[in-house]
Amino acid sequence: MHLLLVGPPGAGKGTQAKRLAKKYSIPHVATGDIFREAIKNETPLGKKAKEYIDQGKLVPDEVTVGMVEERLSRDDCQKGIILDGFPRSVDQANALSDILQDLELALDAVVNIDVGDEEVINRLSGRRVCSECGASFHVEFNPPQDAGVCDECGGELYQRDDDNPETIKERLVVYSEQTSPLIEYYQERDLLLVIDGETTPEQVFERIEKELDALE
Numbered sequence: 001m002h003l004l005l006v007g008p009p010g011a012g013k014g015t016q017a018k019r020l021a022k023k024y025s026i027p028h029v030a031t032g033d034i035f036r037e038a039i040k041n042e043t044p045l046g047k048k049a050k051e052y053i054d055q056g057k058l059v060p061d062e063v064t065v066g067m068v069e070e071r072l073s074r075d076d077c078q079k080g081i082i083l084d085g086f087p088r089s090v091d092q093a094n095a096l097s098d099i100l101q102d103l104e105l106a107l108d109a110v111v112n113i114d115v116g117d118e119e120v121i122n123r124l125s126g127r128r129v130c131s132e133c134g135a136s137f138h139v140e141f142n143p144p145q146d147a148g149v150c151d152e153c154g155g156e157l158y159q160r161d162d163d164n165p166e167t168i169k170e171r172l173v174v175y176s177e178q179t180s181p182l183i184e185y186y187q188e189r190d191l192l193l194v195i196d197g198e199t200t201p202e203q204v205f206e207r208i209e210k211e212l213d214a215l216e
C-alpha cells in the first residue's frame with residue numbers, strides 16, 4: 001500500500017498516517033517530522049529548514065526532494081509507505097512521480113482530508129504535540145488527561161513554533177496557492193479519495209479504511 005495524505009495543516013494527516021502505518025505495518029514518512037528532528041539536533045539541514053518553517057513557507061525543493069528520495073530508496077518502503085506532508089506542490093508531485101518510477105513503485109491512492117480554514121485555525125492554535133511520540137492533542141477539543149503530559153507515552157507536550165496566529169495564516173496562504181492544486185492533479189490521475197476531515201479522528205479513520213478496502 002503506497003499512499004499519500006494531502007490536506008491543509010491541521011487536517012489530521014499525522015494522526016491518520018500513524019494509524020494507517022500501524023494497520024498496514026508500513027513506514028510513516030512525514031517531511032515536517034524529519035525537519036523538526038533535524039532542527040532539534042541542530043544539523044545543517046535543520047538550520048536551513050528552520051528559516052522557512054518559522055515563516056510558514058515551504059522549504060526549497062533542492063533540500064526537500066533529495067531528502068525524500070533518500071528515504072524512499074530504503075528497503076522498508078518497498079512493501080508500502082504513508083507519505084504525509086509531501087508532495088506540497090505540483091513540482092514536488094512531478095518529482096515524486098520520477099522517484100517512484102525509478103524505484104519501480106506506484107501510488108495506490110491519494111487521500112485528501114478535507115477541512116475548512118476556520119476549523120484549521122481553531123485546531124492549530126490550541127494544538128499540543130508530544131515531544132517523544134508525536135501524538136497530537138488540543139487544549140480544548142482533545143485535552144490530555146494530565147495537562148502537558150502525553151496520554152500515549154507520558155512524554156512532555158509542547159506547542160510547535162509555527163502554530164502561532166501569524167505563521168498559521170501564512171501556512172494557509174501557502175496551502176491554498178501551492179498545495180491545493182494537487183487535488184486536481186491527483187483527481188486527473190484517478191487516484192484521489194476525498195474524506196470529510198471535520199469529524200472525529202475515529203470517524204475519519206473508518207472512512208479512510210472503507211475507501212481503501214474498496215480499492216482492494
Ligand code: AMP
Pocket residue numbers: 009031032033035052053054056057058059060064084085086087088092162171
Ligand atoms: P508539517 O509538519 O507537515 O505541518 O510541516 C511543517 C513545515 O515543514 C511546513 O510548514 C514547511 O515549512 C515544512 N515542510 C514540510 N513538508 C514540506 C514539503 N514537502 N516541502 C516543503 N516544505 C515542507
